[in-house]
Amino acid sequence: MTETTPALDASSRAARPLPEAVLWDMDGTLVDTEPYWQESQVRLVAEHGGTWSREDGDSLIGSGLWHSAKVLQDHGVALDGQAIIDYMTDDVLRDIRSHLPWRPGARELLRELRDAGVKTALVTMSFRRMAEEIADAIEFDAFDLVVAGDMVEHAKPHPEAYLVAAERLGVDITRCVAIEDSPTGAAAAVASGAVTIAVEHHAPLPADGGFLRRDTLTGVTLDDLREILESGRELAALPEGEE
Template identity: 65%
Template sequence: MTETLPAAVLWDMDGTLVDTEPYWFLCQVELVESFGGTWSREDGDAMIGSGLWQSARVLQSHGVDLSEDEIIDRLTTAVLERAAVEIPWRPGARELLAELRREGVPTALVTMSIRRMAQFMVDAIEFEAFDAIVAGDDVEHAKPHPEAYLRGAALLGVDPADCIAIEDSTPGLASAVAAGTVAIGVEHHAPLADDGPYIRRDTLVGTTVGDLRELHRAGRAVRDQATSDS
């Protein structure tokens, strides 16, 4: 490995590896409406990247008369039922994962979905894609807290500062940046700021390990500049 190759790549799941956000939204609508409430696109978009327990409390405020754990379990089951019919992989994600594996770069999945959801997606990949999984029920603090990314790096035995984290949401990027990683934001359902302390990309299509070398170098400069300005 060259000096600029990341020690590991840490991946978000929903919206980054798989395009499950529409599934989550539809399941949220169905759940809220089953209790006589209404749920808008704006309501759903506001929860992208949030921890499930925080999201559950928001759903309770919209009239869902269930415990937080019951809400999470019901939503997870409903999303998995849709994923069992079709998993909407994000363009370029599995291709980049496959190349990382061929090059021997360690990888971890770092998601706020609970473990049974994460494991389902990992098991659906046709090769051994991840060395570790950090799920929402593995951590005390959800994104944007850095705990999940710090845990992912620790499980791989690497320094977060030497890692790349790939994310699609503002809370996820805040978590990755706070953990000290070089963060790459791939905009999808939720808009990302152009001037954040991360590298912004429109897609992973065509992204190679060689590109990650360059992004890691550029990202370290962005991260170090943000640190010096704070």
């Protein structure tokens, strides 16, 4: 069999259609803020006479803030849900204003997408005021849209946030790529119908979650997303049990 030359292979990859949009999770995917959330949880529970373990914090990665507030109440925090959310959001905002840790490769890929005219959305369970502050910290106009946890009824792993993003962008969710890091977030993206890339970070990902696993976004390009979109759609179209 004749081998394809690198030039022809690159041309073939570039000929694949662009994603209609790329939908980004925030905490743990775009920015490494999960340690800030966990430090805030430790402080809050301690102020109310309790203890909070690393395992407790890991169990909330990717969850909606209302769910997190309920768990914190179960650990003795004697505040209403909104007060807990405000406490943690203010805490984490103070931390990110001091140092905002970007995930490797994320801004570079975003820049390439924007230069190519690909639509993008930030889809997060953090509240809007935090999401918009982080989006505004990027040195270019990175997102067409923000869908945050206080803008939807159902938190991840429900697919609502991703479906809302696609609807507002006017795109077909099955022609979109979603980028996530947590089991909860990846489940939401997969359930929405988006072709999903999951980059494992703080929380272990399941071996078979219907997503494409990547170790890092470093070096991932728009051409890679074209290929991932097509391979993901082809995999989704297979009869159940075939790969």
